[in-house]
Amino acid sequence: MSLRVWDERVVPRLTDLALRGDDVSELREATCAGLTGRVLEIGFGSGLNVRWYPPEVRSVTAIEPSDLGWRLSERHRAGSDLVVERAGLDGQRLDLPDDSHDNALVTFSLCTIPDPLLALREARRVVRDGGRLHALEHGIAPQESVRRWQRRMEPVQRTVFAGCHLTRDVPALVAAAGWRVEDREQDYLPGPALSRPWTYVYRLVAG
Secondary structure: OOHHHHHHHHHHHHHHHHOOOHHHHHHHHHHHOOOOEEEEEEOOOOOOOHHHOOOOEEEEEEEOOOHHHHHHOHHHHHOOOOEEEEOOOOOOOOOOOOOOEEEEEEEOOOOOOOOHHHHHHHHHHHEEEEEEEEEEEEOOOOOHHHHHHHHHHHHHHHHHOOOOOOOOOHHHHHHHOOOOEEEEEEEEOOOOHHHHHHOEEEEEEEO
16 A cells, blocks of 8 residues: 555544544533634544534634545534535645634644644634634643654654654744734643653643
């Protein structure tokens, strides 16, 4: 199996399975709380956030590069009254007007976007003044012992999981893109110590 076939046909299914558990679902619910109006979601994936969108959300503009991921999301979209429109493949280059959305959401996607800073700046451009960015991402851990393993494992991780990075500093990226972090929580997901290079999670809201 070629690497391209692996990335296109296997990784979206593995990602859907890995990120649908109860612990992650609770974090998704908390991350989506407070979203309103027209929402830009960068990295829509298989639609695992759809069930957690509050009733105050009118519509979702979905940016999703994977055709398989979009097909997998159909079951979630079909079971919701929420209007979801796929409006692009690349979060780094949004064909959307300035100030056209009320909020933005990104979950477990900044790790794979080649230039996450560019994507976050695009979200900043598209979200109106006073709007918010809600983010749930894994990234660099605080302990140096875990960081060493993240750095060691990152080349393998990037190859096996379509460019996924383990060492990105999510709050720093968000701030560098012009967002001001207003609320932030971070910790490891439940699980054995051996999983820690993959399970340090940031949940934040920025305006």
